[in-house]
Amino acid sequence: MRAAIYTLGCKVNTCESSEIGEQLLAAGYQLVKKGDEADVYIVNSCTVTEESSRKTRQLLRRLKREHPGAVTVLTGCYPQAFPTEAQGFLQADIVLGNRNNRALLDTLNRFFRERERRVAILPHETDERFYGGILSSTEGHTRAFLKIQDGCNRFCSYCVIPYARGRSRSRTLAETAASAEALAANGYHEIVLVGINLSAYGRDFGDTDLADAVQAVSAPPQIRRVRLGSLEPDHLTPSLIEKLQTCEKLCPQFHISLQSGSGGVLRRMNRHYTAEEYAALVQTLRASFADCTITTDIICGFPGETEEEFAQTLDFAEKIGFEKAHIFPYSPRAGTRAAAYEGQIPQKIKEARCAQLSEICENSRRRWLSSQCGRVVEVLFETPKNGFARGYTASYLPVRVRDDAGQIQPGSLRRVRIQSVQDEGCIGEMAET
Numbered sequence: 001m002r003a004a005i006y007t008l009g010c011k012v013n014t015c016e017s018s019e020i021g022e023q024l025l026a027a028g029y030q031l032v033k034k035g036d037e038a039d040v041y042i043v044n045s046c047t048v049t050e051e052s053s054r055k056t057r058q059l060l061r062r063l064k065r066e067h068p069g070a071v072t073v074l075t076g077c078y079p080q081a082f083p084t085e086a087q088g089f090l091q092a093d094i095v096l097g098n099r100n101n102r103a104l105l106d107t108l109n110r111f112f113r114e115r116e117r118r119v120a121i122l123p124h125e126t127d128e129r130f131y132g133g134i135l136s137s138t139e140g141h142t143r144a145f146l147k148i149q150d151g152c153n154r155f156c157s158y159c160v161i162p163y164a165r166g167r168s169r170s171r172t173l174a175e176t177a178a179s180a181e182a183l184a185a186n187g188y189h190e191i192v193l194v195g196i197n198l199s200a201y202g203r204d205f206g207d208t209d210l211a212d213a214v215q216a217v218s219a220p221p222q223i224r225r226v227r228l229g230s231l232e233p234d235h236l237t238p239s240l241i242e243k244l245q246t247c248e249k250l251c252p253q254f255h256i257s258l259q260s261g262s263g264g265v266l267r268r269m270n271r272h273y274t275a276e277e278y279a280a281l282v283q284t285l286r287a288s289f290a291d292c293t294i295t296t297d298i299i300c301g302f303p304g305e306t307e308e309e310f311a312q313t314l315d316f317a318e319k320i321g322f323e324k325a326h327i328f329p330y331s332p333r334a335g336t337r338a339a340a341y342e343g344q345i346p347q348k349i350k351e352a353r354c355a356q357l358s359e360i361c362e363n364s365r366r367r368w369l370s371s372q373c374g375r376v377v378e379v380l381f382e383t384p385k386n387g388f389a390r391g392y393t394a395s396y397l398p399v400r401v402r403d404d405a406g407q408i409q410p411g412s413l414r415r416v417r418i419q420s421v422q423d424e425g426c427i428g429e430m431a432e433t
Contacts, residue, residue, distance in 0.1 A: 023104065190225040211247060380411070
């Protein structure tokens with residue numbers, strides 16, 4: 001039996017698709033690439049925006065139309081957050097929520113026996129435990145993504161994810177360490193720790209925090225780098241930062257979601273920090289870690305956002321000087337409080353604000369890229385493209401090196417001298433060790 005897995009959304013979904021793939025391989029399935037013929041097509045969905053759900057439905061319709069004899073499976077956040085809607089989507093022969101996607105194999109076997117459509121979406125419970133197998137690879141990636149936390153207790157007014165993912169829960173340190181050993185044995189040099197609210201890791205254990213997880217995955221000698229996924233600013237306490245400073249393999253890149261530089265907007269979003277607290281945190285991190293970079297997410301045009309409040313975000317972004325920023329226009333999401341707020345901003349205004357903020361953030365990024373010229377840095381190389389080997393430094397500096405002969409292997413760590421800035425990254429040449 002051949003199976004193809006299509007993953008939409010975040011790196012947590014990437015990890016879960018890898019876990020599903022390993023289960024299928026262990027059961028004797030052959031995993032095929034997207035576009036290849038398969039007996040089973042699995043769509044691991046995202047639902048963070050309505051557009052994400054639309055893409056999921058569109059993909060399933062196409063797969064069923066092009067492969068009418070194959071079995072189509074819908075799992076992930078979309079059916080978990082909107083079970084009634086997903087159940088009515090008849091292009092999916094099997095519908096599972098992300099809480100019980102580990103039952104996929106049993107559900108497939110039952111479907112093949114009975115040839116009847118299966119819908120099984122278990123609701124999240126307040127006391128459920130973290131589930132995740134020992135992951136040994138993340139297909140198609142040079143860096144390994146390891147999910148160590150799931151769920152969120154925050155309930156930001158614009159976000160449906162707590163309903164899709166349940167309450168915060170953490171992978172045990174023992175399972176985290178075992179996965180790191182398995183990933184190291186498969187040749188990975190960098191592990192990226194990810195979660196729905198990663199910085200809440202260990203709070204359900206009481207005496208464990210994110211730094212403990214970093215140390216656990218740092219243990220194998222083959223692992224040279226440990227990178228953190230998206231973080232919430234108010235969870236990065238002084239004591240946690242002090243512990244993270246002792247983690248020698250930790251990459252000094254911190255992706256800290258801002259969402260807005262306006263205190264009024266942050267309150268309406270139900271974010272748990274002020275702009276001033278965020279700025280102080282950035283100052284502490286840059287003082288604590290050499291070559292520290294700060295990346296972020298920002299939403300433009302949140303309901304009720306005035307010109308003055310948007311100007312505060314512009315000023316804040318200029319002041320911080322983010323090394324990279326992901327900027328999104330606010331998108332109303334059914335089931336969230338913000339979707340019913342008064343003062344919804346017209347789409348054209350949201351797009352104009354995104355463009356204005358993007359210009360400021362791109363200028364900051366350009367200054368950072370230019371400041372790297374002349375330095376010798378260590379690059380973890382990924383898949384080559386158009387005659388260039390491409391990779392990233394520990395600070396997440398994108399680097400390209402001319403390699404027409406294909407001598408630089410994906411997954412290798414090499415020293416590179418930065419020569420110039422081009423497009424979205426830096427151009428370098430191999431440096432002598």
